[in-house]
Amino acid sequence: MTAPLLSAEGLFKHFPLRGGLFGRRAGKVHALNGIDFAIWPGRTLALVGESGCGKTTAARAVAGLIRPDAGRLLFRGKDVATASGNDRKSARRAMQMVFQDPYGSLNPRLNVNAIVAEPLVIHGIGDGAARRDRVAEVLAQVGIDPRDGERYPHEFSGGQRQRIAIARALAPEPELIIADEPLSALDVSIQSQVLNLLKDIQAARGLAFLFITHDLAVVDYFADEVAVMYLGHIVERAPRAALFAAPRHPYTRTLLAAAPRPGGGKRRPGAVPAGEVPSPIDPPTGCPFHPRCPRAVSACRETMPILSGGDHAFACHNPEPVP
Amino acid sequence: MINAGVAPPALEVEDLAVVFPTRRGDVLAVAGVSYAIGRGRTLGIVGESGSGKSMTALAVMGLLPAPGRMTSGRIHVGGDLVSGLGEDDMTRIRGERIGMIFQEPMTALNPVFSVGAQIAEAWSLHRKAGRAEARDAALALLDRVRIPEPSRRYDDYPHQISGGQRQRAMIAMALACKPEVLIADEPTTALDVTIQAQIIELLLEIQSEMGMAIQFISHNLGVISEIADDVAVMYAGRIVEYAPSSRLFESPRHPYTRALIATIPRVGAHDTRLPAIGGQVPHPLALPPGCPFSDRCPLADDDCRKAVPQLTTQGDAHRVACIKAEAT
Numbered sequence: 001m002t003a004p005l006l007s008a009e010g011l012f013k014h015f016p017l018r019g020g021l022f023g024r025r026a027g028k029v030h031a032l033n034g035i036d037f038a039i040w041p042g043r044t045l046a047l048v049g050e051s052g053c054g055k056t057t058a059a060r061a062v063a064g065l066i067r068p069d070a071g072r073l074l075f076r077g078k079d080v081a082t083a084s085g086n087d088r089k090s091a092r093r094a095m096q097m098v099f100q101d102p103y104g105s106l107n108p109r110l111n112v113n114a115i116v117a118e119p120l121v122i123h124g125i126g127d128g129a130a131r132r133d134r135v136a137e138v139l140a141q142v143g144i145d146p147r148d149g150e151r152y153p154h155e156f157s158g159g160q161r162q163r164i165a166i167a168r169a170l171a172p173e174p175e176l177i178i179a180d181e182p183l184s185a186l187d188v189s190i191q192s193q194v195l196n197l198l199k200d201i202q203a204a205r206g207l208a209f210l211f212i213t214h215d216l217a218v219v220d221y222f223a224d225e226v227a228v229m230y231l232g233h234i235v236e237r238a239p240r241a242a243l244f245a246a247p248r249h250p251y252t253r254t255l256l257a258a259a260p261r262p263g264g265g266k267r268r269p270g271a272v273p274a275g276e277v278p279s280p281i282d283p284p285t286g287c288p289f290h291p292r293c294p295r296a297v298s299a300c301r302e303t304m305p306i307l308s309g310g311d312h313a314f315a316c317h318n319p320e321p322v323p
Numbered sequence: 324m325i326n327a328g329v330a331p332p333a334l335e336v337e338d339l340a341v342v343f344p345t346r347r348g349d350v351l352a353v354a355g356v357s358y359a360i361g362r363g364r365t366l367g368i369v370g371e372s373g374s375g376k377s378m379t380a381l382a383v384m385g386l387l388p389a390p391g392r393m394t395s396g397r398i399h400v401g402g403d404l405v406s407g408l409g410e411d412d413m414t415r416i417r418g419e420r421i422g423m424i425f426q427e428p429m430t431a432l433n434p435v436f437s438v439g440a441q442i443a444e445a446w447s448l449h450r451k452a453g454r455a456e457a458r459d460a461a462l463a464l465l466d467r468v469r470i471p472e473p474s475r476r477y478d479d480y481p482h483q484i485s486g487g488q489r490q491r492a493m494i495a496m497a498l499a500c501k502p503e504v505l506i507a508d509e510p511t512t513a514l515d516v517t518i519q520a521q522i523i524e525l526l527l528e529i530q531s532e533m534g535m536a537i538q539f540i541s542h543n544l545g546v547i548s549e550i551a552d553d554v555a556v557m558y559a560g561r562i563v564e565y566a567p568s569s570r571l572f573e574s575p576r577h578p579y580t581r582a583l584i585a586t587i588p589r590v591g592a593h594d595t596r597l598p599a600i601g602g603q604v605p606h607p608l609a610l611p612p613g614c615p616f617s618d619r620c621p622l623a624d625d626d627c628r629k630a631v632p633q634l635t636t637q638g639d640a641h642r643v644a645c646i647k648a649e650a651t
Contacts, residue, residue, distance in 0.1 A: 050515035050516065050517060051515055159603060160603075187372055187542070187603075187604065188542055188586065189582070189586060189599070189604070191586075192586040192587070192588070192598070192599040192600070193599040193600075193601075195597060196597055199596075216590060217587070217588040217589050217592075218588050220588070220591065220592070221589075221592060221597070222588075240593065241593075254517055255516065255517065256590070257520070258516040258517040258519065259516055259590065260520075260523075260545030260546045260548065260549050262544040262547075262584060262587055262589070263569075263573065264548055264549070265549075265568075265569065266527065266549055266550065267523045267524055267549040269528065270524075271524075272517050272521055272524070274469065276488075276518060277515065277517075
């Protein structure tokens with residue numbers, strides 16, 4: 001196999017919580033507890049999990065929006081944090097982000113042309129005429145009429161705004177798109193349009209994706225590799241088909257059982273264990289899933305299982321049997 | 324159901340229309356909607372934003388936000404006409420006969436009172452009971468909705484408990500009066516998927532115990548499928564298809580329903596292309612002539628643009644508002 005485009009090694013991020021009279025440290029949010037993953041050129045890694053699992057923090061660390069406390073991000077084998085100025089800039093240009101909320105992520109005071117040209121300006125790509133051509137080209141690619149480039153974000157629907165955000169990400173010819181729940185704010189009939197668009201762009205341009213979502217059906221549709229996260233840990237990581245055919249971590253199985261299936265009939269009782277995701281401020285000892293886990297054994301309360309198993313890796317003392 | 328032919332439905336809505344005057348003209352948010360829900364049954368109302376599904380619910384509860392108003396329609400709860408009642412009577416109906424839960428529990432919970440106190444108050448509103456009795460009832464309700472350690476949670480304020488537990492507390496409050504009808508507007512949309520599954524399971528369980536009718540509103544066909552007996556699909560203020568849940572998912576007749584079901588990514592569909600619905604939901608002041616879906620519909624022709632198709636029976640309980648439905 002070729003070398004990964006991007007690899008994350010031991011990413012670690014705790015956010016301090018301040019409280020009390022003088023803003024003392026009142027604890028910390030354990031957002032990322034040392035996670036490893038790799039993204040290959042032209043392929044999609046999905047990070048999937050529920051709120052507080054750390055998937056958005058991981059995306060923001062990859063995008064350079066936050067600095068991890070420990071761990072390394074290697075882009076084409078070079079550490080992004082310690083790379084020379086030029087290497088770092090080209091790595092940043094090669095990784096572009098699409099956010100969940102197309103209402104909050106587009107500057108309302110800029111017209112569409114200026115929004116899409118922004119990364120070109122930031123990275124000093126092309127002159128005025130070349131930028132205008134590039135903007136028109138990517139707008140057409142995402143299905144926005146370039147003649148609408150003088151209009152402002154509020155004149156567009158949510159789905160069109162998300163297309164504009166995708167055009168902005170495509171403008172500097174990235175190699176990796178980091179997409180954080182890019183469908184969640186859209187209507188059902190618009191979600192499939194945007195999902196098809198992302199799949200087309202990937203096929204046409206060989207882009208890699210880091211795709212953040214809570215929706216396993218979208219994961220199965222779009223991803224090549226999947227990492228399931230729970231409370232700042234990757235608990236299972238596998239090629240898509242292997243994960244859906246034989247989920248080994250009880251949490252992955254729980255997520256699959258919880259996903260509503262249209263036309264599947266009424267929900268049957270007992271498919272999902274009771275309890276909620278514990279607070280990342282005060283995570284449980286041992287395996288973070290053990291308080292809810294139907295398969296927990298005594299070791300689970302004491303030691304955190306290590307993610308192991310090669311291509312299909314899982315972190316579990318008592319994994320689900322292979323069906 | 325015993326005496327199914329005799330007993331009136333728990334909720335019956337006839338020809339409901341809701342109008343919002345705006346500077347650019349009157350928006351017909353709900354354009355003549357009729358349905359009935361029997362005791363112990365759940366009607367799922369599914370639609371995208373602007374379909375009128377939430378306005379239908381707010382109209383039933385007499386809580387339409389200004390300047391919206393009902394321009395036609397009769398609403399019966401257990402056979403009694405409740406539309407057109409004054410504010411005081413409607414408040415009583417909401418406390419005694421219709422319970423409500425929403426997407427955001429903080430809209431129903433008061434941030435300055437403890438969760439337990441609010442449930443106790445809802446319980447004692449229409450009963451002559453002492454404080455101790457109300458407290459016991461609230462504790463039982465907290466336990467019923469599976470909030471762990473009810474006696475410790477009783478004094479917690481809404482912001483001190485998780486989103487899932489707030490949703491449970493709101494359900495407890497809605498159940499305090501043992502309503503005949505529970506209106507649930509996207510109650511699981513803001514929740515994580517495992518908590519969503521728990522809440523749906525809880526609602527199904529409580530319904531089989533208490534026998535209330537549920538009107539469950541969601542944009543998510545998967546969630547609707549998990550809870551509903553019958554499904555109404557709304558588009559641009561109208562019900563465009565109405566059928567028993569299994570029928571609707573197995574053999575949808577309206578082109579919009581068919582597209583909506585086909586368009587959802589499913590586990591196991593990796594190598595297919597999603598059939599997307601082109602265009603977008605039309606603006607309520609710029610509806611196409613005739614059928615409101617005609618500008619996005621692959622089957623539409625000139626006949627579809629002549630008149631709004633009426634919801635008509637397709638056999639037993641399957642109704643479709645589409646003149647092309649036979650052809651599909």
